[in-house]
Amino acid sequence: MNVTSQMLVFLIAIPLFSAALLLLGGRALDKVGHIIGTLASTAAFAVGVIEFLAMLGRAPENRAVTQPLFTWIEVGNFNVGATLLLDQLSVCFVLLITGVGTLIHIYSIAYMSHDKDRRRFFAYLNFFIAAMLLLVLGDSYLSLYVGWEGVGLASYLLIGFWNQKPTYATAAKKAFIANRVGDVGLSLAVMIAFVQFGSVSFSGVAEGIEAGQTSSLALNTLGLALLLAAVGKSAQFPLQAWLGDAMAGPTPVSALIHAATMVTAGVYLISRSHFVFDAASVAQLCVVIVGAITLLFGAIIGMAKDDIKKALAASTMSQIGYMILATGLGPVGYAFAMMHLLTHGFFKAGMFLGAGSVMHGMNDEVDMRKYGGLRKYMPITFATFGLGYLAIIGVPPFAGFYSKDKIIEIALDAGGAKGIILGSITLLGAAITAFYMSRVMLMTFFGAKRWEAGAHPHESPALMTIPMIVLAIGSVSAGFFFNMGDRFINFLSPIFHSGESGHGEKEHLLPPIVVSALALTAVAIGVSIAIAKYGRGKAIPAVAPSDVSLWTKVARRDLLQDEFNETLFMRPGQELTKALAVIDEKVIDGAVRGVGSITLDVASGLRKTQTGFVRSYALWITVGAVGILAAIAVMSL
Amino acid sequence: MPAPKIEYAVLAPVLILLAAGVIAVLVEAFVSRKYRYVIQTTLSFSAIGLGILSVALNKDVSGRFAEGSVAVDGVSVVLQGTILVFSLLGLLLIAERGFQSFTAQASTLPGSADEQRALASGLQQTEVFPLTLFAIGGALLFPAANDLITLFVALEVLSLPLYLMAGLSQRRRLLSQEAALKYFLLGAFSSAFFLFGSAFLYGYAGTTTFEGIKVQISTAPGNDLFLLVGLATLTVGLLFKVSAAPFHSWTPDVYQGAPTPITAFMAAVTKVAAFGAFLRIFYATIGGMVWTWRPIIIVVSILTMAIGTIVAIAQKDVKRVLAYSAIAHSGFLLTGIVAFNKSGVEATLLYLATYGFTTLGTFAIVTLVRDAGGEVTDLNRWSGLGKRSPLIAGIFTLFLLALAGIPLTSGFVGKFAIFSSAYESGNISVVIAGVLASAIAAFFYIRIVVLMYFNDPQEDGTSVMIPSPMTAIAIGVCALATLILGIFPQPVINVIDSLAIFVAG
Amino acid sequence: MNWLTILGLLPLIGSAAVFLLPREKEVLAKQLALGISSLVAVAGLAMATSFDRGVSGFQFVEKYSWIPAFGINYGLGVDGMALLLILLALILTPVVILACWNEAEGGRWSVKTFFALLLILETMMIGVFAATDIFLFYLFFEAMLIPVYFLIGGYGSGERAAAAVKFLLYSLFGGLLMLASIIGLYVVSGDQLGAATFDVSELQKLSLNNQTELLLFLGFFIAFAIKAPLWPFHTWLPDAAKAATPGTSVLLLGVLDKVGTYGMIRFCLSLFPDASKQLGPTIIVLSLISIFYGAFLAIWQSNGDIKRLISYTSISHFGFITLGIFAFTAQGQSGSILYMVNHGFSTAALFLIAGWMIARRNSSKVADFGGLQRVTPLLAWTFFIAGLSSLALPGLSSFVSEFLVLVGTFVRYPVAAVIGTLGIILAALYILIPVQRALHGPVLPGNENLKDLNLREKIAIAPVIALIIAFGFFPQVLLNVINPGAQASVAALNIEGDK
């Protein structure tokens, strides 16, 4: 049934080749570098669209298409082929990555126009696209792993793009290390898969689970390992400390990597390994817990951040918490997670680009307390940011409403106490999201001008606003388009067999209408509190007030996540290193030198027995003679 | 009582050398000073040449001769051959005219007017040649002795000339005379022990011949007091001669004090002779008592190796370092005795051959490094030799690597053979000790190499003499032997294997 | 046609030729050395083409009797593993000669002696991997120390003499322990096989009682554990690597240390299977300690000396190799052999580039470099790629081998594999911290006008970087050569539960 196509490899090859070309090209390509980069991304998007249309043309059951390239590693019966797989799940991602990616490429042409290293920036972006595509197109956990770390490297390079500033370089290193902690989970998962099922490809593992070859313990460990990987990459609790600092990278990077694509890789991994989580109940529960915690964690931080990018990053963390939560709610959840992922991709990327154009106008000022009343000066940005804002808080016609609402619904339907808790958390999350997003809107575009001297905001050039507009349209229409006649759910059902469980007849804790009403009231509450606090001419102090509740102080410091990591891992690590260095120097090397010096001391000691007196030599001879006599006597007894 | 039957052909080597010694004394007495050196050298070299020839003729002789007092068999042939070859090389060094190693007139007072006059006259007293010939004669007889009397006489004929030769050095005569005194007193002291031991052995066995003792041991294995005392004190005498551990104290002082050619001669020839006697006594005579003497020899061997290698690290003088290295090598040779099997005999003979060449070579090079005041033996002044004369330093490094037992040199083949024979006999403790000792030994050998190559030469007048033909030949032969025995030891091993059988089993 | 002897002799003749050149003709000496080593490399590759991949036994076998009395014969032969390690040596030597073109200036002796010593070292390297006769192997094992000793002692920097002596004595001590075991083998083979022999395939037929086998195994194992520095025996490596010229360190760490791990597979596993199985778990623990110990100290060195840092990373990598060997699984074995080859290239790249950085800034403190990415982008990039291969980034060669080692260990010792996998986090730390200190951040004073890589350096480093990337995507080229041998050696151990 597997249909093969020769086009898949171009998806990866084009951006990879162009990245290499731009990097090796050197100064010669400076003038034309960005165009090559954008063209490469568009070409990839084109191939993606062609494959998508071809897929739609085929009957649902043989929509998946594979392209075997070469056997990568083959030792004993550890056999890993480098084959690419494009099925319904990965095509969504391909389109998202290449689509949003191309828009961001266009945006970056203008945004990075003043930077002399623009060519290198585009090279990194193309490398990222190639790595992300490899991640989603790999047909085995190992080729996924290659994409996984490739994406980690790309984010390291892009976050640390301006690494002449030490803080940015540290942020990049922090991101890579956090990802590496996650990657440990992924490599363990691959090993468990190999040992349990003898194969590391998704199909192999799926068959193995269906054949019931393994114990539930093995399955749960596999699930938890995959969860650790997802947590590392998608900045979920407890490995979420790096996302805030990742904002050190240029804004298009934050838009592409830390909003739309890379951070959602974790969700992709969990959905791709749905057969593992469906069979490993403990792991699935943990997924839900992690999702719920991060959801609240991100939201709380979002409320306290004055830096516009950090606020949006916190909101991304929280929205991905929603998606992870959804994937933990059984087969039906995967599709809704995917839908929320796509819609989030649109409006969050749009808002980040909006933030970028605001910063562009306010000569790179990120503190919202220095903004205010910008709507008149940057109308398009205001409009696109506004539409994104409406989408994210879940106002009905917009995309966010459809996808987030469904997640709240299935959270409530999770049944029993679990359903109520999850439902209430998601609702509370929706309220807080509404609050902090409105806070961002009000502080940036409304209220009195709190600009610094010499700031004269202006609208961004066309190259920046067009992508924003496209994304705004996406965030408006996507929700409605996906939801028409459950088109999106049916499209994905062959992958997740979510169709059989029939999302319709399951009994609901509350009818869908009531759920939507509840959600809207939560949103309304959030917005009204925000307006009360920040709207209608309220004086927003230019400097963050310090006499605030303990909660705000803690939230401002990212709920002490960095302090937690430092005290638990960094400082003991440094102490251990210092101690080991001392041990290595003193104990082991000392022992070796000690043996040397002991022999020398013994040598000079023995040397002194050579007194030079004939009589002492004679004494030695007599002593020796008596010794031998005694020995022989003893021996002969 | 029929007249004793002496098989002159078989005893030819010993007789030739001793006769040459006598003639040399006559030459010393009657020939005028001018020609004395030429005659003495030709006499000595021809005597050794004839000796080698006669030993070769004895190749397939195996039996007891001169009324059972001398046993000529494969082992003694190999030993005598090695002794004669080493004496030839030693004589090359002794006969060196380029620089005066020996005092013009031994009887003159150090620093006195007539000493200056004797030196000024340039005429060299050549009594060192007869002494050497007598010593070689004794050395040839010692391993072939088959009777306690001949053994004792051979020991004395070997040792007495050496005591005198130790005192003949031209530079630093006080040191040399002191070395002679020490060597004499301690040598006499230990030969007294040796005599006491042989007396009690005779008392136990009723006869002085070795096979008599062997028969007595095998028939009456009772732990007779006489046998035990005799065995103990005899071993003391032998261990002293071989400079084993508790009895080694004389070696460093004597090696340092004696003139370097004589030290070379002593280090090579006396060691071969002493171990030859060791083999004959411990393997062929008191073999029956192996369970009594083997643990003692193991302890002594480990002690010798340890002292030889460890103390050498702290030495400042080249000759003393080489003295301790000689002690260490005695320790390694004792493991051959401990092995007490056929491969043990072969390994010991092979080790003696390889070790002899290397030691002779090293001491020959020590004679070359001189300054205005004679030989330079202070190690610090040897620094930068590699820059001063790369060839000599290169050969010296080759010898040091051989002494350390690095592969591709003869030292390694010897060590490998002797350790595997010890391992074969099940005495693994000795092998482990040997391996550890060579690790420590490697340190001080390499320390000298570091000194020569990695330090800059000090401007203190030390210079490397261009060796005269004689020393050059000696060094060349030793270096070649060390390399060939290292890379192609097969022919020499074949010879030793075929000959390494004691008379009558 | 005895390839191996010719391959071995070529560099020797070359080194003699270089040595005989007049002292002041330095450039000619360098060119001659480069020519010869490239010629040998080409010959080696030609030989490799005619290597039959399917067979697991020795190929290009030569056997001439040398000292029959001791049963020693001049036996040469290569299987997959040995062939690859020889090729590693053949490729690295010309790269080193080209990279260290003017590194030999500060030496005690002439420049031509430096290059002559390098060529002698190349012969020794070929010999040690090609020897099938244990005595011949021991011979090269010991003789190899002498050229390295003179290279470190004569041409290094800092207190080079002390480091050289420490290296020599440490390895010599190991060698002597091995000699004791060889003697044991020789004697036992004499009793059991009639004629005492040193041939590896013959000695495998020996049946030893447990106690002696353990003793002999320890003799070999400690010698190899010193050579490939396993945890307690490693203190000589950082000193030697710091004191030696970068070129010498490349050969020392890249190829010579592999003799240790190669020896473990070739001799410890095949001759003493029961002892290896018995001591397997302890050695696994030692390897894990090595991994973490090396990693932590490498992190510590990031505010110290860059050469010591790279040598500590190698200690950590060697921990992985021994982990793979003593996991006794097909994946573990192939992974560790592949690891030896990959580690050779990644360390070579790291050391050469570090050498150039030091040569430019003439200080080897990591803190002295800063903002190199701005000043010398190409140098920074090659260092970054070499660093990535050292932290086993997928897509580069080391990842494949490291992953195979971990999977192989997981099959038999899951807990050890989990702990080992945690090591990759430390790997990221000990590479990214120095990368950040040296390459990122503002340009420190004194670094402004450093020149980027010149043509010679580019030609030297290009093949190594290319191979690192190529073997990342197409490791099967190497694995086809390694697998038969590795599988045979694991099967010989006949342990159950092998995947």
Place this chain on the structure above:
Amino acid sequence: MSLDYYLYLSALLFTIGAAGVLIRRNAIVVFMCIELMLNASNLAFVTFARMNGSIDGQIFAFFTMVVAACEVVVGLAIIVTIYRSRRSASVDDARLLKL
């Protein structure tokens, strides 16, 4: 009076000689003590010859006397040279060669 007493005497003489070597300082006296040890062995030889009824012992005694004589010649020559250069025959003065 069995012959063993002679052996005890010989052993006694031997130990006295050895002790003399260790204690006395003058070279000549040390040398005389060594001669005493040699004569102790002679006594032992003669006693054993009597016990074993063979004359080998006595022959050996002759040889020891000859050897002792040679030793005297060589020994005194060395001691005299030392005395002439150092004006003292004390054994303890000879300690230039040490360590």
